[in-house]
Amino acid sequence: MTELEAQDAQGAPAEATGKPDVAPTGTAEPASALPAEELERLTSDIVAALKTVYDPEIPADIYELGLIYKIDISDAREVTVDMTLTAPGCPVAGEMPQWVEDAVNSVPGISGTKVNLTFDPPWDQSRMSDEARLALNMF
Secondary structure: OEEEEOEOOOOOEOOOOOOOEEOOOOOOOOOOOOOHHHHHHHHHHHHHHHOOOEOOOOOOEOOOOOOEEEEEEOOOOEEEEEEOOOOOOOOOOOOHHHHHHHHHHOOOOOOEEEEEEOOOOOOOHHHOOHHHHHHOOOO
């Protein structure tokens, strides 16, 4: 199983990048049955799929906005995504997790996706990438 999280080397949430990062333990947990190349391909394809999902009120994709907190790929190619929203009262709160699930399930080789919506830690603008900041003119 591989796990990507937004953390620094001490395990604290990463600041300013807004992107899930490789867990401090490395690119893959030692017990992973998937080859490293396959994990890399799946991860890259999942990120590309997530970049097709947009909050309808914000002209930046959810990945660059920093709404994706964790991507976990099991040996069975089942994906778990932990994500948040820009605000708990987001008008698409009921729909966006399904959009994420559909996007990830479109990746060849994925056997299923579960999306967990969390507000811990709460999202803030420091999680946005430079690309999202540029799109939103927030420099």
